[in-house]
Amino acid sequence: xxxxxxxxxxxxxxxxxxxxxxxxxxxxxxxxxxxxxxxxxxxxxxxxxxxxxxxxxxxxxxxxxxxxxxxxxxxxxxxxxxxxxxxxxxxxxxxxxxxxxxxxxxxxxxxxxxxxxxxxxxxxxxxxxxxxxxxxxxxxxxxxxxxxxxxxxxxxxxxxxxxxxxxxxxxxxxxxxxxxxxxxxxxxxxxxxxxxxxxxxxxxxxxxxxxxxxxxxxxxxxxxxxxxxxxxxxxxxxxxxxxxxxxxxxxxxxxxxxxxxxxxxxxxxxxxxxxxxxxxxxxxxxxxxxxxxxxxxxxxxxxxxxxxxxxxxxxxxxxxxxxxxxxxxxxxxxxxxxxxxxxxxxxxxxxxxxxxxxxxxxxxxxxxxxxxxxxxxxxxxxxxxxxxxxxxxxxxxxxxxxxxxxxxxxxxxxxxxxxxxxxxxxxxxxxxxxxxxxxxxxxxxxxxxxxxxxxxxxxxxxxxxxxxxxxxxxxxxxxxxxxxxxxxxxxxxxxxxxxxxxxxxxxxxxxxxxxxxxxxxxxxxxxxxxxxxxxxxxxxxxxxxxxxxxxxxxxxxxxxxxxxxxxxxxxxxxxxxxxxxxxxxxxxxxxxxxxxxxxxxxxxxxxxxxxxxxxxxxxxxxxxxxxxxxxxxxxxxxxxxxxxxxxxxxxxxxxxxxxxxxxxxxxxxxxxxxxxxxxxxxxxxxxxxxxxxxxxxxxxxxxxxxxxxxxxxxxxxxxxxxxxxxxxxxxxxxxxxxxxxxxxxxxxxxxxxxxxxxxxxxxxxxxxxxxxxxxx
Amino acid sequence: xxxxxxxxxxxxxxxxxxxxxxxxxxxxxxxxxxxxxxxxxxxxxxxxxxxxxxxxxxxxxxxxxxxxxxxxxxxxxxxxxxxxxxxxxxxxxxxxxxxxxxxxxxxxxxxxxxxxxxxxxxxxxxxxxxxxxxxxxxxxxxxxxxxxxxxxxxxxxxx
Numbered sequence: 038x039x040x041x042x043x044x045x046x047x048x049x050x051x052x053x054x055x056x057x058x059x060x061x062x063x064x065x066x067x068x069x070x071x072x073x074x075x076x077x078x079x080x081x082x083x084x085x086x087x088x089x090x091x092x093x094x095x096x097x098x099x100x101x102x103x104x105x106x107x108x109x110x111x112x113x114x115x116x117x118x119x120x121x122x123x124x125x126x127x128x129x130x131x132x133x134x135x136x137x138x139x140x141x142x143x144x145x146x147x148x149x150x151x152x153x154x155x156x157x158x159x160x161x162x163x164x165x166x167x168x169x170x171x172x173x174x175x176x177x178x179x180x181x182x183x184x185x186x187x188x189x190x191x192x193x194x195x196x197x198x199x200x201x202x203x204x205x206x207x208x209x210x211x212x213x214x215x216x217x218x219x220x221x222x223x224x225x226x227x228x229x230x231x232x233x234x235x236x237x238x239x240x241x242x243x244x245x246x247x248x249x250x251x252x253x254x255x256x257x258x259x260x261x262x263x264x265x266x267x268x269x270x271x272x273x274x275x276x277x278x279x280x281x282x283x284x285x286x287x288x289x290x291x292x293x294x295x296x297x298x299x300x301x302x303x304x305x306x307x308x309x310x311x312x313x314x315x316x317x318x319x320x321x322x323x324x325x326x327x328x329x330x331x332x333x334x335x336x337x338x339x340x341x342x343x344x345x346x347x348x349x350x351x352x353x354x355x356x357x358x359x360x361x362x363x364x365x366x367x368x369x370x371x372x373x374x375x376x377x378x379x380x381x382x383x384x385x386x387x388x389x390x391x392x393x394x395x396x397x398x399x400x401x402x403x404x405x406x407x408x409x410x411x412x413x414x415x416x417x418x419x420x421x422x423x424x425x426x427x428x429x430x431x432x433x434x435x436x437x438x439x440x441x442x443x444x445x446x447x448x449x450x451x452x453x454x455x456x457x458x459x460x461x462x463x464x465x466x467x468x469x470x471x472x473x474x475x476x477x478x479x480x481x482x483x484x485x486x487x488x489x490x491x492x493x494x495x496x497x498x499x500x501x502x503x504x505x506x507x508x509x510x511x512x513x514x515x516x517x518x519x520x521x522x523x524x525x526x527x528x529x530x531x532x533x534x535x536x537x538x539x540x541x542x543x544x545x546x547x548x549x550x551x552x553x554x555x556x557x558x559x560x561x562x563x564x565x566x567x568x569x570x571x572x573x574x575x576x577x578x579x580x581x582x583x584x585x586x587x588x589x590x591x592x593x594x595x596x597x598x599x600x601x602x603x604x605x606x607x608x609x610x611x612x613x614x615x616x617x618x619x620x621x622x623x624x625x626x627x628x629x630x631x632x633x634x635x636x637x638x639x640x641x642x643x644x645x646x647x648x649x650x651x652x653x654x655x656x657x658x659x660x661x662x663x664x665x666x667x668x669x670x671x672x673x674x675x676x677x678x679x680x681x682x683x684x685x686x687x688x689x690x691x692x693x694x695x696x697x698x699x700x701x702x703x704x705x706x707x708x709x710x711x712x713x714x715x716x717x718x719x720x721x722x723x724x725x726x727x728x729x730x731x732x733x734x735x736x737x738x739x740x741x742x743x744x745x746x747x748x749x750x751x752x753x754x755x756x757x758x759x760x761x762x763x764x765x766x767x768x769x770x771x772x773x774x775x776x777x778x779x780x781x782x783x784x785x786x787x788x789x790x791x792x793x794x795x796x797x798x799x800x801x802x803x804x805x806x807x808x809x810x811x812x813x
Numbered sequence: 814x815x816x817x818x819x820x821x822x823x824x825x826x827x828x829x830x831x832x833x834x835x836x837x838x839x840x841x842x843x844x845x846x847x848x849x850x851x852x853x854x855x856x857x858x859x860x861x862x863x864x865x866x867x868x869x870x871x872x873x874x875x876x877x878x879x880x881x882x883x884x885x886x887x888x889x890x891x892x893x894x895x896x897x898x899x900x901x902x903x904x905x906x907x908x909x910x911x912x913x914x915x916x917x918x919x920x921x922x923x924x925x926x927x928x929x930x931x932x933x934x935x936x937x938x939x940x941x942x943x944x945x946x947x948x949x950x951x952x953x954x955x956x957x958x959x960x961x962x963x964x965x966x967x968x969x970x971x972x
Contacts, residue, residue: 064912067847067887074846233913283913524911709950732856740951
């Protein structure tokens with residue numbers, strides 16, 4: 038290699054420095070092919086007839102008229118499903134196509150495959166459903182009442198999908214001895230993911246009988262098993278390929294179109310079949326953040342030391358588990374927030390209803406409890422006449438403390454530094470000044486909230502990832518990443534880590550995106566785990582590859598391996614200055630020598646705060662947590678009730694930061710969704726009728742609705758994470774709602790109990806009218 | 814109908830039903846899948862294209878409306894080796910996450926800068942308020958547009 042060539046090699050991507058996303062250039066040019074971007078002349082379109090009613094027995098499906106329509110290739114019902122016809126992660130309770138019962142209006146009952154979308158739409162109208170209405174249940178209390186209509190009569194708990202219970206110390210009894218006790222009930226709404234790319238995919242049954250599905254999903258390896266089991270296929274004959282999804286946020290954590298595509302392909306072998314939900318269909322059928330009702334009692338001594346907490350949490354999981362039990366369990370674990378509370382009694386319930394499907398959504402049960410515990414702390418601060426920041430300072434968790442579920446906190450904890458960063462912030466120090474400057478007809482308030490968020494799956498389900506690196510004979514390095522990058526940028530972080538570890542410029546590395554036939558099983562893109570769990574596997578693989586290359590070069594140089602350096606594009610014998618280009622060395626290696634795989638299983642907590650093995654299976658407890666302190670400064674228009682967030686500040690401890698720009702993206706995006714949850718996003722379904730079917734009725738923030746979001750991170754190092762990292766993707770969505778609620782309470786003088794804080798609710802609160810919207 | 818228009822600088826003549834949605838014409842018939850569709854109702858801006866230089870929603874336009882027009886899609890703006898300045902700014906300033914809103918957002922920004930070469934952050938936010946993004950919180954998009962306009966993104970309105 039000439040000196041000139043060496044000059045042209047771009048530098049190694051250093052960890053800790055912002056490094057431009059690998060996917061950005063193609064995406065910004067419209068060249069990245071998403072799952073929905075596939076078209077072919079012979080392609081067929083698949084779509085489903087949805088139930089349209091909340092609860093009914095399926096007596097029959099008349100497909101005759103639809104079948105007769107020219108251009109219709111297949112009309113399929115549950116009778117065509119040869120497998121279990123059941124999907125799900127813990128409870129396999131969701132049918133691919135309804136067989137016995139409809140359990141919510143978005144249930145798929147019949148699948149139509151047609152030559153174009155117009156024919157598909159007409160054929161779907163011609164499918165006739167014979168449904169016998171059943172009494173439906175939409176209310177949490179009614180669902181749990183004796184004699185309630187049962188959504189899954191075979192489920193031993195009736196409409197109670199799962200109950201979780203943890204008691205520490207003397208439990209709720211300790212509240213009796215507290216000189217100060219506050220209590221409140223909170224109602225949190227459904228939240229819709231509203232990813233820009235609705236559920237999409239395409240598939241083909243190949244000549245050899247294998248099924249290849251390309252889908253927008255977070256869970257390729259789990260999907261493969263679910264598709265195979267539900268359709269009665271050999272998992273080895275099912276392949277899932279995942280291009281970059283156009284957003285997911287938890288809503289693609291599990292099956293959406295995959296099994297339906299498989300079923301369509303079995304009926305139309307050899308033809309590519311595509312399915313792409315409309316926005317309304319996505320809103321109707323897709324999973325939501327669980328609607329929740331939470332009852333809290335919190336007691337302290339006169340000095341503001343927390344003593345006892347009682348919490349009852351009700352999560353409306355809708356008609357299917359869909360990770361609802363796991364969501365509820367994470368809520369249970371986080372119900373006491375990041376505080377030392379020696380006596381707690383927490384009961385939580387995931388409840389089946391005929392409402393929209395509750396499922397995974399960034400935050401995963403924690404935004405609901407963070408909303409409740411933080412606002413309850415603010416009540417307590419008011420009752421004690423104490424500054425809310427000071428109250429938190431006195432009680433926040435430090436390393437080695439017992440968490441509210443009674444586990445020893447055994448990870449890096451930078452929460453105190455986060456809170457002090459907030460305390461030093463000009464908005465906090467000068468908040469009285471800032472509030473006094475409120476323009477006419479407005480009031481201002483500044484609020485804060487803290488959060489913690491568990492990283493990874495929990496103690497039982499193995500949190501495993503497998504990394505694979507391949508050196509091509511041409512000297513390029515393929516990085517096989519089986520974890521989906523749905524926009525967080527973890528794929529870029531992987532390149533950055535491997536680039537540094539192999540001492541090669543990032544352009545020498547190529548990504549292989551998740552594909553069950555090429556990449557190794559690496560779990561879901563969820564639980565703030567993508568880099569935390571995949572990273573160590575990748576680093577180990579990169580170290581092994583580097584060692585192998587140096588050893589091989591040392592043989593060629595007839596030198597000890599310690600004298601050989603792996604440099605960008607070449608290996609050098611440092612003693613003599615002799616070099617060999619990486620490509621030449623690569624060409625000398627056997628194919629087996631050019632591939633390295635490494636597996637990592639994330640460490641878990643050996644503690645068991647509950648003797649219930651189901652709770653451990655559902656993820657209780659976590660070993661590692663990330664932490665944040667967030668501040669909102671709001672201005673409330675007293676004439677219109679509109680709340681404007683003027684400033685928002687996040688200080689977070691997410692361990693070592695490998696790419697500051699990517700972290701800012703995660704924090705800003707999560708805060709934006711959190712502010713939407715607090716103020717605008719009001720997903721409504723009324724007795725089975727979807728009232729918010731589009732972006733005109735379900736309002737997500739626009740560029741005009743948000744301020745610039747300020748982010749700071751404290752420098753912590755988590756020994757269990759790759760290069761000291763902890764997960765960051767979910768944490769910042771947990772506390773924007775309570776921070777805004779605290780600011781609104783300060784500005785308006787009432788404490789809201791129902792969310793989002795719509796102008797109607799603000800005006801009702803300002804008017805002092807007694808309202809169900811205000812917490813008692 | 815026989816439809817004639819200019820697509821990304823090249824004359825195009827095709828046979829199409831006059832009521833074919835432009836987004837389908839582009840994506841399915843012409844293979845230009847850089848134009849995205851995310852709501853089909855003119856509420857999100859993902860399908861934004863430039864018609865005679867102005868941003869338009871291709872999910873609300875019918876093929877016949879293109880007759881004689883100059884249409885620019887994201888594919889006509891730049892390519893990874895030769896990025897348009899707005900595209901480069903999006904890449905450098907971290908304005909791209911999942912990327913699904915990005916083509917429409919970039920084209921809306923190009924139109925905005927055409928109308929107002931030196932917008933304030935507030936004007937940028939207003940100008941892009943018809944384009945939804947669910948990943949970024951918009952801040953880095955605003956940074957990128959400000960940078961493309963030649964301003965320091967951490968200038969005047971920044972906290």
